[in-house]
Amino acid sequence: MLEIEHLAAGYGEVQVIWDLGLTVGSGEVVALLGANGAGKTTLLKVISGVLRPSGGSVKFHGCELSGLGPEQVVKSGISHIPEGRQLFSGMTVEENLVMGAYTRSTRGLSSGLERIYEIFPELSNKRKRQAGTLSGGEQQMCAVGRGLMSDPKLLLIDELSLGLAPVVVERLVRAVMEVHQQRELDILFVEQDVQLALEVATRAYVMESGRIVKQGASQVLMDDPAVRQAYLGL
Numbered sequence: 001m002l003e004i005e006h007l008a009a010g011y012g013e014v015q016v017i018w019d020l021g022l023t024v025g026s027g028e029v030v031a032l033l034g035a036n037g038a039g040k041t042t043l044l045k046v047i048s049g050v051l052r053p054s055g056g057s058v059k060f061h062g063c064e065l066s067g068l069g070p071e072q073v074v075k076s077g078i079s080h081i082p083e084g085r086q087l088f089s090g091m092t093v094e095e096n097l098v099m100g101a102y103t104r105s106t107r108g109l110s111s112g113l114e115r116i117y118e119i120f121p122e123l124s125n126k127r128k129r130q131a132g133t134l135s136g137g138e139q140q141m142c143a144v145g146r147g148l149m150s151d152p153k154l155l156l157i158d159e160l161s162l163g164l165a166p167v168v169v170e171r172l173v174r175a176v177m178e179v180h181q182q183r184e185l186d187i188l189f190v191e192q193d194v195q196l197a198l199e200v201a202t203r204a205y206v207m208e209s210g211r212i213v214k215q216g217a218s219q220v221l222m223d224d225p226a227v228r229q230a231y232l233g234l
C-alpha cells in the first residue's frame with residue numbers, strides 16, 4: 001500500500017511536482033499518464049529514493065519513505081524499472097540480474113535467477129552475453145528481470161513499451177501481469193501508450209505540469225471525452 005500526500009519535489013530551485021497525492025492499494029495495477037515533461041519520471045524517482053522530496057510524505061505500508069535512500073527503499077519492498085532501462089551494457093545479462101538482488105543475501109540468489117529465466121526463457125541461453133548486444137526487447141526483459149530480483153511488493157515501471165514492437169510489448173505486459181497475479185505484486189507504471197495503459201490498469205492518474213489533474217477507474221477515463229481527445233486521439 002503506497003500513499004503519497006502533498007508531495008513537492010524538483011531539481012535545485014526548480015519545482016517540478018506540486019502538492020501531489022496518489023495511492024496504490026494492495027492488488028492494484030495503477031497507470032500514471034501525462035505528456036512529456038509532466039513530471040512522471042520525477043515522481044517515480046522520488047518514490048524510489050533517487051530524488052529527495054522538498055515536502056509532503058510518501059508512505060509504504062504505513063512507513064515513511066521520504067528521506068530514505070534507494071537501497072533502503074528497495075529493502076522496504078519497492079523496485080524501480082527506470083526509463084531507458086539503464087542496464088550495464090558491458091556486463092552480462094546475469095551480472096545485470098544479480099545487480100537487482102544487491103540488497104538480498106546471496107542465499108536464494110540462484111533460485112531467484114532461475115525464476116527470472118522461467119519468466120523470460122529468451123534470456124536463459126543468453127545469460128553470459130553482454131547486455132548491450134541484446135535486442136531492445138531482450139534488454140527490456142533484462143531490466144524487468146533485474147527489477148524483480150529483489151522480490152518486490154511494489155513495482156514501479158517507467159515506459160515499458162518505449163521503442164518496442166507491439167508483439168514484444170504484449171509479451172512483456174503478459175509476463176509482468178503474470179507476476180502481478182502470482183506474487184501479489186502491486187504495480188505503478190508510467191506509459192505513453194494510453195490505450196494500452198488503460199487496458200492493463202485498474203485505475204489511472206493523469207499528470208500535467210507536476211500536478212494530478214484527473215484520476216479514476218480506467219474504464220471511466222477511457223470514456224472521458226477530454227482524455228479521448230488529448231491522449232487517445234479520438
Ligand SMILES: Nc1ncnc2c1ncn2[C@@H]1O[C@H](COP(=O)(O)OP(=O)(O)OP(=O)(O)O)[C@@H](O)[C@H]1O
Pocket residue numbers: 011014016034035036037038039040041042043083
Ligand atoms: N535532472 C534534471 N535536472 C533538472 N530538471 C530536470 C531533470 N530531469 C527532469 N527535469 C525537468 O523536470 C520536468 C519533468 O521531467 P520528467 O522527466 O519527470 O517528465 P516526464 O513526465 O517523465 O516526461 P517524459 O514523458 O518525456 O519522460 C521537465 O521540465 C524536465 O525538464
Ligand SMILES: [Mg+2]
Pocket residue numbers: 040041042083158
Ligand atoms: Mg519520463
